[in-house]
Amino acid sequence: MLDAAIKALSQVISPPMRSILWRSIGLALVLITVLAIGLQRLLSWFATSGEVWLEGLLGPGWHSSLEILSWIVSIAAGLGVVFGGIFLTPAITSLVASLFVDDVADIVEREHYPAERPGVALPFSQAILEGIKTALLTILVYLAALPLVFFAGAGFLIFFLAAAWLLGREYFELAAMRFRPPEEAKAMRRDNAATIFTAGLFIAAFVSIPIVNLATPIFGMAFMVHMHKRLSGPRPELIESARQVR
Numbered sequence: 001m002l003d004a005a006i007k008a009l010s011q012v013i014s015p016p017m018r019s020i021l022w023r024s025i026g027l028a029l030v031l032i033t034v035l036a037i038g039l040q041r042l043l044s045w046f047a048t049s050g051e052v053w054l055e056g057l058l059g060p061g062w063h064s065s066l067e068i069l070s071w072i073v074s075i076a077a078g079l080g081v082v083f084g085g086i087f088l089t090p091a092i093t094s095l096v097a098s099l100f101v102d103d104v105a106d107i108v109e110r111e112h113y114p115a116e117r118p119g120v121a122l123p124f125s126q127a128i129l130e131g132i133k134t135a136l137l138t139i140l141v142y143l144a145a146l147p148l149v150f151f152a153g154a155g156f157l158i159f160f161l162a163a164a165w166l167l168g169r170e171y172f173e174l175a176a177m178r179f180r181p182p183e184e185a186k187a188m189r190r191d192n193a194a195t196i197f198t199a200g201l202f203i204a205a206f207v208s209i210p211i212v213n214l215a216t217p218i219f220g221m222a223f224m225v226h227m228h229k230r231l232s233g234p235r236p237e238l239i240e241s242a243r244q245v246r
Contacts, residue, residue, distance in 0.1 A: 001195075004226035005202045007112065012218045016107045024096050025214045031092045090163050090207050090216075091138040094170055097217035098131025101174045104221040113229060119178025126182070127174065134170040141166065160204050167207065167216075168200020171224035179232070192231050199227050 011017055102121040109118050141162045169189060176185035189196055203220045207213040 001199055001202075001227070004199075004230065005223055007226055008108075008219050008223035011108065011111070011222050012215050016111070017104070017218055017222075020100050020103050020107075021215055021218050024100050024217045027099070028089075028092050028096045028214050028217075031095070032089060035092070089213050090167060090204075091135040093207060093213065093216040093220070094134040094138060094167065095131040097171065097174065097221055098127040100217055101127050101221055102178070104218055105175060105178055105225050108222045108225040112226070119175075122174070122177055126177075130170065130174060134166060138162070138166050160208065163207055164200035164204035165197055166200075167203040167220060168196045168224075171203065171220040172196050172199070172227060174221065175224040175228040176232075179228070188232070195231065196227070199223065 012021065102119075105119055106121075109116070172189050173182075173185050176188055179185075180188065202223060203216065206219050207216045
């Protein structure tokens with residue numbers, strides 16, 4: 001597993017990957033900025049108009065409590081872009097990865113597995129759907145863990161473990177579906193859940209590093225291509241099976 005991670009890291013800035021790297025970074029930055037600003041605007045609205053609306057709904061007796069809440073939300077709004085960017089990065093990189101899954105996998109397979117038959121490119125709609133589902137699930141899990149951030153850092157640990165599970169799950173399935181029908185790829189992921197979760201810890205560590213985490217789609221996909229190869233071995237017949245299903 002460590003060897004696979006090292007190989008993936010070495011390919012992130014390799015010449016064949018650079019074009020994909022810059023495109024994925026550019027797209028991730030645009031999406032993170034737009035969504036983070038949206039979060040900041042939402043919090044700003046709540047700190048102003050939202051307070052008046054809630055007081056009218058709950059009554060004057062709530063005025064002091066709502067003022068305190070408005071003050072807290074005002075501070076949160078000021079940090080909205082920064083916090084939103086950090087919070088949304090794993091979700092955004094999941095979505096971005098779905099756009100470049102086959103470009104990255106093709107390069108890894110050509111360089112490290114030239115004697116084996118290459119995988120079949122995922123239909124664009126299927127890749128995007130998988131990315132959207134993972135991005136939304138990531139946000140939901142993070143929102144559920146957010147209140148725990150204020151309790152001895154438990155939320156941060158949950159964030160990290162959730163990222164390991166979610167990102168490991170997505171990248172492995174994207175790599176596996178190049179060779180297997182979707183249901184078979186998901187079944188393989190379940191059968192190797194412990195190994196894939198452990199591999200996901202590498203991706204979660206990578207996505208936790210500011211700036212560097214913008215390259216997560218490249219690292220994550222390259223890493224899981226290697227992991228899929230190690231778990232399944234070369235099985236050319238799966239190519240034909242995948243073609244028939246699609």
